[in-house]
Amino acid sequence: MSADAKAVLTTHSPEETVALGKRLALLLSPGDVLALIGPLGAGKTLLVKGIALGLAVDDPREVTSPTFVLMNIYEGKMRIHHFDAYRLKSAGQMFEIGCEDAFYGDGVSAIEWADRVSDCLPAEHIRVEIEITGKADRKIMFAGTGQRARSVIDNLSASQ
Ligand SMILES: Nc1ncnc2c1ncn2[C@@H]1O[C@H](COP(=O)(O)OP(=O)(O)O)[C@@H](O)[C@H]1O
Ligand SMILES: [Mg+2]
Numbered sequence: 001m002s003a004d005a006k007a008v009l010t011t012h013s014p015e016e017t018v019a020l021g022k023r024l025a026l027l028l029s030p031g032d033v034l035a036l037i038g039p040l041g042a043g044k045t046l047l048v049k050g051i052a053l054g055l056a057v058d059d060p061r062e063v064t065s066p067t068f069v070l071m072n073i074y075e076g077k078m079r080i081h082h083f084d085a086y087r088l089k090s091a092g093q094m095f096e097i098g099c100e101d102a103f104y105g106d107g108v109s110a111i112e113w114a115d116r117v118s119d120c121l122p123a124e125h126i127r128v129e130i131e132i133t134g135k136a137d138r139k140i141m142f143a144g145t146g147q148r149a150r151s152v153i154d155n156l157s158a159s160q
Pocket of ligand 1: 011012013014015016017038039040041042043044045046047065112135136137138
């Protein structure tokens, strides 16, 4: 059994958040699920852009909040499933979009506004909560249960 893993990181510019996403990407494995939580403008999408850069997605300009389409897929070294649950009313709608194929498939998944659809998340996921602490300052809190979360979170704090 592995206990909860936690790390708190801070960034002081949008570029630093993108760079953090790039570092995070290199620690991810197929099946990893990132639950992104934080208000509008927190930096959830920028973090996913960094992940896309880290996984060598051809055109990271494609990375935008999938608010209307609900899910974007980016092809890189691993496939990235990028969800935005902002407009969803329940976890049931995530199942309708096919989130299980994404979560339990070959790629990694990132869900913006994951707290709105927490019932669809696999038991083992990495919670990434972003708090706006200043105009360009963000507190980014990582937490998770299980071996995968521990490995990612421990390595992320070690490589800072
Ligand atoms: N340290 C920071 N990290 C991330 N974004 C920041 C930071 N400082 C300022 N920003 C700004 O906050 C906004 C974050 O946008 P976005 O990633 O789309 O947020 P979200 O997807 O959480 O709504 C951008 O306009 C970005 O320039
Ligand atoms: Mg967004």
